[in-house]
Amino acid sequence: MDRDRRPSATSNVSLEQRAWNIRRKALLMAEVQGQGYIGQALGVADVLAASYFHALNYRPHDPEWEGRDRFLLSIGHYAIALYAVLMEAGILPEEELETYGMDDSRMPMSGMASYTPGMEITGGSLGQGLGIAVGMALGLKRKRSPAFVYNLMSDGELGEGSTWEAAMSAAHHRLDNLICLVDFNNQQADGRSTEMLCSEPLEAKWEAFGWHCQRVDGNDLDAVVGAFDAARALAEARPRVIIFDTRMCKGVPFLETREITHFVRVEPDEWSKALAVLDEGRPQ
Amino acid sequence: MTLASMARKYEPRPVPRKDGQRLTTSAMIASLAAEGYDTVAAPFGHALVDLARRDDRILGLTADLAKYTDLHVFAEALPDRFYQMGMAEQLLMSAAAGLAREGFIPFATTYAVFASRRAYDFIAMAIAEENLPVKIVCALPGLTTGYGPSHQATEDLAIFRGLPNMTIVDPCDAVDIAQMVPAIAAHPGPVYSRLLRGKVPSVLTRHRPDYRFQLGKAQRIRDGKDVLVISSGFMTMRALDAAELLAKDGIDVAVLHTPTIKPLDTETILAEARAGGRLVVTAENHTVVGGLGEAVAGTLLRAGVTPSFRMIGLPDEFLEAGALPTLHDMYGISVAKVAEQIRGWL
Numbered sequence: 001m002d003r004d005r006r007p008s009a010t011s012n013v014s015l016e017q018r019a020w021n022i023r024r025k026a027l028l029m030a031e032v033q034g035q036g037y038i039g040q041a042l043g044v045a046d047v048l049a050a051s052y053f054h055a056l057n058y059r060p061h062d063p064e065w066e067g068r069d070r071f072l073l074s075i076g077h078y079a080i081a082l083y084a085v086l087m088e089a090g091i092l093p094e095e096e097l098e099t100y101g102m103d104d105s106r107m108p109m110s111g112m113a114s115y116t117p118g119m120e121i122t123g124g125s126l127g128q129g130l131g132i133a134v135g136m137a138l139g140l141k142r143k144r145s146p147a148f149v150y151n152l153m154s155d156g157e158l159g160e161g162s163t164w165e166a167a168m169s170a171a172h173h174r175l176d177n178l179i180c181l182v183d184f185n186n187q188q189a190d191g192r193s194t195e196m197l198c199s200e201p202l203e204a205k206w207e208a209f210g211w212h213c214q215r216v217d218g219n220d221l222d223a224v225v226g227a228f229d230a231a232r233a234l235a236e237a238r239p240r241v242i243i244f245d246t247r248m249c250k251g252v253p254f255l256e257t258r259e260i261t262h263f264v265r266v267e268p269d270e271w272s273k274a275l276a277v278l279d280e281g282r283p284q
Numbered sequence: 285m286t287l288a289s290m291a292r293k294y295e296p297r298p299v300p301r302k303d304g305q306r307l308t309t310s311a312m313i314a315s316l317a318a319e320g321y322d323t324v325a326a327p328f329g330h331a332l333v334d335l336a337r338r339d340d341r342i343l344g345l346t347a348d349l350a351k352y353t354d355l356h357v358f359a360e361a362l363p364d365r366f367y368q369m370g371m372a373e374q375l376l377m378s379a380a381a382g383l384a385r386e387g388f389i390p391f392a393t394t395y396a397v398f399a400s401r402r403a404y405d406f407i408a409m410a411i412a413e414e415n416l417p418v419k420i421v422c423a424l425p426g427l428t429t430g431y432g433p434s435h436q437a438t439e440d441l442a443i444f445r446g447l448p449n450m451t452i453v454d455p456c457d458a459v460d461i462a463q464m465v466p467a468i469a470a471h472p473g474p475v476y477s478r479l480l481r482g483k484v485p486s487v488l489t490r491h492r493p494d495y496r497f498q499l500g501k502a503q504r505i506r507d508g509k510d511v512l513v514i515s516s517g518f519m520t521m522r523a524l525d526a527a528e529l530l531a532k533d534g535i536d537v538a539v540l541h542t543p544t545i546k547p548l549d550t551e552t553i554l555a556e557a558r559a560g561g562r563l564v565v566t567a568e569n570h571t572v573v574g575g576l577g578e579a580v581a582g583t584l585l586r587a588g589v590t591p592s593f594r595m596i597g598l599p600d601e602f603l604e605a606g607a608l609p610t611l612h613d614m615y616g617i618s619v620a621k622v623a624e625q626i627r628g629w630l
Contacts, residue, residue: 112413113414114414120385121385121410121414122409122410122413122414124409125405125408125409127374128378128405128406128409128410130378131374131375131377131378131379131381131382131406131410132378132379132381132382132385132410133382134375134378134379134382135378135379135380135381135382135383135384135385135386135390136382136383136385136386137382138367138379138382138383139382139383139385139386139387139388140386142386142388143386143387161374162374162375162378162406165370165372165374165375166375166378166379168370168372169369169370169372169375169379172370
């Protein structure tokens with residue numbers, strides 16, 4: 001067990017600063033491409049900061065280290081956010097930032113395992129991550145590994161039946177090494193998730209499926225950290241889920257108030273403005 | 285309101301007298317072979333147990349079909365290596381992918397219809413795109429049940445042929461199945477194999493005592509100067525038996541058994557098709573759309589080899605329910621119908 005040697009344990013950079021850095025890198029990548037799932041990246045930045053700088057155990061220079069906690073990005077289109085945190089964690093070199101989404105880049109628009117160090121699975125076909133996480137959690141138990149499997153999914157994926165097959169299975173196999181993270185920004189391709197195929201009451205659903213469930217404000221770092229701690233420390237032999245209510249475009253107020261869509265529209269001259277606004281909010 | 289396009293099959297039909305000869309739907313795989321062949325019980329289950337005892341990476345997973353894919357033999361012998369995933373094929377495939385990521389070699393079993401139709405995207409993205417060593421082994425291939433289209437996987441090979449990285453096996457008999465298990469486990473990528481289960485006939489070594497299954501290889505089981513049949517799965521049994529019938533009429537039929545559908549052994553197929561000006565006939569337990577027949581046709585045409593060519597296979601239709609022997613006759617894949625078609629083409 002080297003849980004006490006998590007990278008976060010040796011860092012004196014605050015999580016607020018990490019989250020701000022993730023947002024800034026994501027904005028820079030989106031500016032390079034002229035587009036991107038920036039709304040989701042800004043919204044989930046606090047959850048990713050807490051994941052990589054508080055909860056996860058990994059070795060930045062050995063992303064395939066057998067003892068690492070596995071972090072699965074089921075939502076492939078959130079890749080821009082994961083690249084940002086992988087750079088912040090030192091797993092991906094920061095110089096590659098400007099190659100995002102370009103020919104020959106290791107950072108395609110939708111995350112794929114074969115392209116990017118630290119990208120555990122090929123996500124993007126939504127509803128697959130949690131099932132893969134079940135298999136990996138079973139495999140880790142066979143190997144008597146103390147590592148956790150984290151699966152980051154979206155509220156939209158709650159509509160996929162395969163998510164609930166996997167949820168039932170994780171409880172059936174008492175997978176206490178599996179932590180599912182649901183980014184609930186209430187937004188999917190055609191509109192608000194709760195208006196497409198409503199998954200509420202969501203905590204009751206997960207609990208009925210046999211999971212330990214927490215629901216917190218995903219943009220309140222203290223609450224996010226507390227939820228991670230509780231999920232990791234739980235002594236019960238069952239899987240854990242944390243539902244994070246997040247705000248799309250968090251950190252850039254003029255985008256937050258824009259009519260929110262799945263693929264937020266940002267005009268070419270607005271990227272520098274967004275960066276400037278973010279800079280004003282830089283943690284002290 | 286009735287849908288004009290909907291084919292109704294419920295018009296009244298005559299009911300036979302109690303002593304009538306109408307066959308019933310229940311049929312065992314043992315009945316696929318002509319009488320006189322030996323059978324082996326659960327060759328897949330026993331071969332997997334043997335392999336797993338030598339290789340601790342081997343795991344068995346199923347979606348509520350252990351008994352019907354012979355995986356119950358494995359579950360009973362090695363319960364700690366067996367995962368019952370429940371009736372959840374999407375989970376079956378994605379969990380198998382996760383176990384493969386952690387260094388294991390999962391054998392995942394279900395029916396061919398459920399793997400190919402219901403779980404396809406999970407096989408494509410979670411397994412094949414990442415070239416993971418998951419072995420998908422599926423019972424009820426093609427027309428091996430009389431339950432109708434819900435259970436008849438008549439297009440599974442066409443579906444998986446289009447999937448990059450996927451190796452596809454259509455074994456003929458108990459010999460093929462027992463020897464294929466270690467061969468596909470040793471292959472580094474994903475494999476889809478059709479499965480015959482229960483009491484499975486042992487056919488190939490009767491015709492060629494030195495036959496051994498080789499992944500990726502087509503092998504001549506019988507030589508002949510008039511006709512070359514290129515076949516896979518149990519259609520190789522049918523071709524061999526039909527060849528014996530035709531021999532009585534002085535028609536000399538060669539049989540090239542092609543258990544690996546992808547990658548196809550094009551070298552052997554081309555060499556055989558070029559030899560001797562024979563009529564080339566493909567025979568498959570699958571729709572004629574997108575299976576072995578079209579794969580062979582494409583191979584021949586691309587190489588500029590153009591013998592007289594015919595295909596034996598299932599029609600591009602949802603098939604009827606009923607007794608297998610009746611259905612095999614109806615759709616032209618029984619021994620008698622195979623022989624009859626070949627005779628008619630000469």
